[in-house]
Amino acid sequence: MSAGNHTVVGRRLPRVDALQQTTGQTQFADDLNPPGALVGRQLRSTHAHAAITSIDTVEAAALPGVKAVITGADLPITYGILPVSQDEHALALHRVRHVGEPVAAVAAIDAETAERALALIHVKYEPLTEVVTLDQALDPDRPLIHGEGDGQNVHRTAALEFGDVAEGFAAAGHVREDVYFFGGNTHAALETHAAVASCSPEGKVTLWSATQVPHYVHRALAKVLDIPAGRIRVIATPNGGGFGGKTDPFSHELVAAKLAMITGRPVKFNLSREDVFYAHRGRHPVLMWVKTGFESDGRITAMHFKSFLDGGAFGSYGTASLYYTGALQTSTYRIPNYCFEGMRVFTNKPACGPKRGHGTPQARFAIESQLDKAAADLGIDPVAIRVRNAVEPFSTTVNHLRITSCALNECIDAVVEQSGFHQKHGQLPEGRGVGLALGCYMSGAGLPIYFNKMPQSEVQLKVDRGGGVTVYSGATDIGQGSTSMLATVVAECLGLEPAELTMITADTDLTPVDLGSYSSRVTFMAGNAALEAATKVRTRLVEAVAAKLEAAVEDLEVANGRVGVLGDPESGVSWTEAVVLATAATGPLVESGSYTAPKLAGPYKGAGVGISPAYSYSACVVELEVDADTGMVDVDRVWIAHDIGKALNPLLCEGQVEGGVYMGLGEVLFEEQAFRDGLHRGPSLLDYKIPTSLETPTVHTTLIESDDPEGPYGAKEVGQGPLLPVIPAVANAIHDALGVHIDEVPITPDKIVAAMRDAARGGSGRVGPKGVPDFDFGELIRVEPPEGFVAP
C-alpha cells in the first residue's frame, strides 16, 4: 500500500499509554501484588563449573514461613529458545556451568524468610576445570561443557561459500586481511526481570512476566511443566526495557509457575541487578577475521569472513547469532563472491544471546572499519568506497537475500551533506575527527523460531455496538511503542484517532499469537496483520453505508469518524451509525487479520537466517574529540539517516533512532560484559558503565521514506538498525582524529592511550587482536548464486 494522504500516519503523536507512564500508573511486573503472594528467590551457583554432588533442602523447607523448596530434580525437562538447543534446566541438574546459574528456589511468606531459607540450602559441589575463553574451550585438555557438539566445546559451525571467492580475490587489485574483536556487552534494561505466577484451584497457571516473547514462554512452560498449553496463560507486562534481554524463557519464569502450582499461591520473582548480569543473553564476544578484495576503484570483488563466537554456557539463540554474524554483509554491500565461516563455543560464563542488532553489530564493526582502511590504501574517500559498493533496491544478493526498498544512497547523502563530512574528514585539527559507517537490518526474521506453517502474527478487531474498537494482538510493548504502532495502523484505516482505541496486547488467553518483540518484526508483521483486520472491518462498514446511501463503494471514504462520500465530509453517516448498519447487515463486527512472510529462504542449510520481507538501511556520521593524553572521547554530534520505509509516527521513530545511537555509543565507548576467570568483573550499574546524560550527544535524525511495497503503509523497522553504524562510525572517527586504529570494542581510554604510546614509539598505533585460531570449520557448502544474479 502506498503512502497517500494520511490522517494519522505520519503525525507526531504521543504513545497511547504515555500519560500512564509519566504519572506512574504503568504496572510493570514487579508492581503486581496479588493477594497472598509469596516471595520467590533463587539460590545461584558460586562455581563457574562444577558437578553438584548433593543438595540438602531439609533445613530450608523446615524454616517457618517457607512454603516450598525446589531443585533441578523437580523440573527435569530441558528447554531452550531454539528447538535445536534444548540445553537448559530451570534449575541446574547435576552440573553448574556458570557463576550465578540458578540451582534451587524457594517460595516463602516474605523476602527475609526466603533469603534465610536460601542460606539453609546446602549444596555440595565438586569443582571442574573452568573453561572461560575461546582458547580454553578449544583446548583438548579442558573438559567438555555440553558434550561433543561440533567439536571440542564447539556448539555450532557454519561454512558457506557463495560464488567463487578464490576467483574474486584473483581478480582483485588490492586485498586486505584484518582481525577485529568485539567484546561482549549486555542489555542493562533499567527494569530487572520480574514475574508473578498463580495457579487456580482448577489447575490453570497464569504467568505475568516482563518478557518480550510471551508466546515462546508459553511453549516453554507447557514443555517444562509438562502440562497442556491450554492450561497456561502468559501475560507479558509492559517491559521496562528489553533490547533482547527478555527474549528467552528464563529460569525464574518456569520456577515461579512451578512454585505456584505446588503452593497454590501466587509467587513473585524479581531478579536483582546482579542476577540480571547472570541471566544475560547479551551481545556475543566475537573474534573476526575478514579478507576482502577490491578493484582499484574500491569495488569489492570478494569477501571471506570468519567469526568466532564465545557463547557462554548455553545455546540460547546462539545458532542464529552465529549465522547473523555472516548474514547481512551482502545486504549492505554488493559482494559478488562471499565466503562465511563461523563457529560458536561454549564457555563457563552466562549465556550470550540476542541484543539489539543480534549478531550483526560485531561484523558491522569489522567491515566498516576495514572499508576505511581499504579506502585509505586505495586513495579514495570513505564515502566513495561505500557508494561504489552500496546495495541497490530491488536486487538479489549472492547469498539469496531478496532486497526490496532500499534508500541507502539517500541515507549516505543526507548524513554526508548535513555533517559536512567532506570538509571535515582528514582536515580537522589533531584530536578531532569524523567517521562514517553504514548499516542494514531486517524487518523481522523471515522464518519463525520453530518450524510451522501458521501466520507469524495475527490480530483481531472487535467493534462494539457503541462504536468502540478493541484491538487484540499478541505483540509486546517493550518500550518501542508497538501498541501505539498498532493503534496508528488501525486508526488510520478506520478514520479514527489512535487514542480512541482500546488495545489488548500480549496475553495468550485474550490475544491471538504474535511471535514476539524480537528481530524488529512487529511493525512489519503485526502491523500488516492489523491492517488486514482493519481493512476487513472498513470494507464491511463501507458496504453497509454504500447500501444505505445507494452510493458506489469506491466513492466512499472512512475518515474523521465518519463514513461518507469522498471529499464531502458532511455526507454519509457517523462512525457509530456505520457500525450499527454494518452489524445489522452482516452480523458481529469482528474481524481478524494475519501476516505470513513470503517464502524467501535460499537453497542451503542456514538460509533461514538473514532473510526478511524488507531491510532497513542507515548511515551515520559521528564527530568527536579525543583527548590524546587521556584517551577520553567526547562525542559531539551524531548525524544519522535511517531508511524506515514510512514513519508511521515520526516522534516515536526518532525515539528509536536516538535510543539506538545511545546504545551504540555505550557499546563502543563504555560497556563490556567482562570476566576475570569465571567471575563477572562488575555485575552492577556502577561497574558496568552505561552513559549518563552527560555522555550523550546531540543527535540529528533524518528519516528517509522509501515506501516499502510490502510494509504496512510502506513502513519498515527502526528499533535495531540505527545502532549498527554508530559503533564503527566512532571507531573510524577516532582514527580520523588521532591516526590510531583501535580494532577492538569497547574502545576504552586505556586502549587509545596504549595505541598513542605505541605510535609514539614508532609502532603501528594499532590495538586489537593479533590473529584468529587455526580452526577447521568443516566442509564448505558451496552455494550457487541465485538465478539471474549479476555480479556488479
Next chain:
Amino acid sequence: MTMRLPPFDLVTPTTLQEAAGLISDPTASIVGGGTDLFPKMKRRQTTPVTLVSLAEIDALKGIRIDDEGRCVIGAGVTLAELADSPLVPAVVASAADAIASPQIRNTATVGGNLCLDTRCNYIDMPELWREASGHCLKDGGDTCWVAPRSDHCWAISSTDLAPVAIALGGSLRLVAADGERIIDVDDFFQNDGIDYHTKSPGEIVVELLLPAFTGRATYLKHRRRGSIDFPLLGVAAAATFDDAARCTGIRLVVGAVASAPLRAIAAEEFLIGREFTDDVIEEATRLASNPVRPQDNTDTGSRYRKWMTPVFITRALQEIASDDTTNQEEEP
C-alpha cells in the same frame, strides 16, 4: 527490590556526647547519609547490630568562618550544601559537586565522604560474587586478591574531599566520649585498605577545618562518566606564589591510587621557590608520579592509571601556574 538491609536498631542521638557513648559499642556503626554504608550493608559486607545516626546532631551542621578566618564545615553538612556554599573555597565546592550523583549529594555528608570506606572490585561486590571469588582479606578472608602475596589490603581511597582538604592544609576535629582532638587530614589517613584511617572506633568526625587560603588551588578528578563514578584518579594541588611567580608554598596530593591520599612531598619540596615553567612542572610531575603504584582493582586497570598519574599531575600544576585560570579564592 531484592537487596534489602539486614535488620538493625537505629538510634538517633541529639548530642555528640550521647553519640560518642553509643558508638563505643563494637557492634554499633555510625551512619551519616548512609549512601556508602547502606549499599555495603545490602551486600552484606557489614552487618552492624546498631546504627547510630548522626542526622539529628546540631553540632555537626552548618558551615561558618571562625574567628581565625578558618572555614569550619560540619561533618553532617551534605555534599549538595557544600557544593552550593559561598563560604567554602571554590575548589572544595567543585570537588563536592563532582561526587556521585545529584541525589546522592543531597543525602551524603562531608564526614561520610572523608571517612569513605576504601573501595576495591574484590570487595564492593554482591554477596554471591564474594562467596564465588573466595572472601578477600578485607572481607574476612586471608588473601588479598589484588596482590595475593601481600600481607595487607590494597583497597583504594576513593574520597574526593580528602585530597582537597589535605592540599588546603585542613584538619579534622574528632570527638570521643573522653575528649576531643584535632588532627591534620593528612595524618588522619594511613595506607592500608582495612585500617585506612587513624580514627578510633569511639571517635566521631565533627568538623573539617580549612585554614584561610589565598593561593590557587585545583582538583582534577578522572573518571569514565561525568557523574556517579568514583575517581580513577584525583589530583589536588594548592599553592601560593610570590610577586615573581615563584612558588612560596604548595601541597600536591594524589587520590585514588592507594589506600590513602598520597602527598607528593618530594615534588612539593622541589617546587618551593621555583617558577612553574614547563621544565619545572615536568620534573615535579616525575617526582610526584614515580612512587605511585596503582593496582588493578578498579575500572580501566593499573597500567592506565599509572599512565594517567603524570598527565593529571601536570595538568593540575599547569592550571595553578596559569594566571588566567580560576583563582579559586577570588569569589568568597
Next chain:
Amino acid sequence: MAERVLALRVNGETHRVLTSDHRTLLEVLREDLALTGTKHGCDVGECGACTVLLDGRPVLACLVLVSQVATGSVTTIEGLVEGGKPHELQSAFAELGAAQCGYCTPGMILSASALLDEVAQPDTDEIKAALTGNLCRCTGYNKIIEAVELAADRGQL
C-alpha cells in the same frame, strides 16, 4: 529489631506505618503504601530509578531509611498529579516521546521537577547536570531534555 509506628507524610497525606528500622523508604512506598510508581533498578544507589523528593530535593529512596524521613515530606510521581491534572513535566514527557519503556520516567521527572522549582528556565547544561543521576536506557536523553525545556517554557506562561 525495633518496630515503630511512623506518621509518614507522602504526597500531602499522612500515613501511619508500622515498620522496622532497617526498611527503606523505597520498600515502604511500594510495599506498604502501594505507591508503585516509584521504581527500582539497582537497590544500591547507582541508577536513579527510585528518585523521590524529600522536602523538595531529589533523593534515592533505596538509600534512605523510612524512619529517617518521619519529619520530612515525601513526593512521589503519583503526587505530582494535582486535581487529576498531570504536572507540566508529565504532560511534556508524554507529548515529546520522552518516555519509551517508562521505567526511568518517574525518577527522571522528579529530578526535573526539583530543578524547575529551583531554576525556572534552565539551560541545556543545567538540565543535563540535574539528570545525571537518572540513567535512561531507551531514549538517549535528548527527548527528555526537550521535554524539560518544554515544561519550563510552559511554566513561564
